[in-house]
Amino acid sequence: MRIRKNFFVSYARADGHLPNRLLELLRPRLAIMQGFDCDTWIDTMIPVGAAWRREIDTALAQCDFGLLLLSPGFFASRFISERELPRFLGLGPDGGIRIRKPIVPVGLKYVPLDGSADLKGLDQIQIFRDSQDRWFNQTRGQVSETFADQLVAAIVAKLGP
Numbered sequence: 001m002r003i004r005k006n007f008f009v010s011y012a013r014a015d016g017h018l019p020n021r022l023l024e025l026l027r028p029r030l031a032i033m034q035g036f037d038c039d040t041w042i043d044t045m046i047p048v049g050a051a052w053r054r055e056i057d058t059a060l061a062q063c064d065f066g067l068l069l070l071s072p073g074f075f076a077s078r079f080i081s082e083r084e085l086p087r088f089l090g091l092g093p094d095g096g097i098r099i100r101k102p103i104v105p106v107g108l109k110y111v112p113l114d115g116s117a118d119l120k121g122l123d124q125i126q127i128f129r130d131s132q133d134r135w136f137n138q139t140r141g142q143v144s145e146t147f148a149d150q151l152v153a154a155i156v157a158k159l160g161p
Helices: 019-033 051-064 072-076 078-088 139-161
Strands: 003-010 036-041 066-072 089-091 097-099 105-108
Touching: 003 051, 003 078, 019 036, 019 066, 019 139, 036 051, 036 066, 036 139, 051 072, 051 089, 072 078, 072 105, 105 139
Parallel strands: 003 036, 003 066, 066 105
Antiparallel strands: 089 097
């Protein structure tokens, strides 16, 4: 029996083609994942003329987890910080991050993890990079394929039984 999972892709438009390049690698891998059917939702799916904020809010409410494509543009986006991240993260009573919905934060473009950047609390959560500690924009060719394989393995582990 296959379990259906809907995931919401949160990314910064400023990152250009990188999110689409990563998703092109992920789609076939997710399609053949054992035990799961994954439906990807990304804002480029919003029909022309639709109320885009309502479409995004609906997708956020219906998703099972978030694929957060982290970059300087992601953290600089007011829309992501104010509308998308609060659906996934909140502050716990101890001041730490409380996860509202499962997330897989992915290192799309390098951001400093040394405390010098405001990472909206995501610095308290393990950020996916490949086994060589590379961010996606640091990969090409077969290394990008390997990054995608390792990311799918991390998603499966997150969705686990």
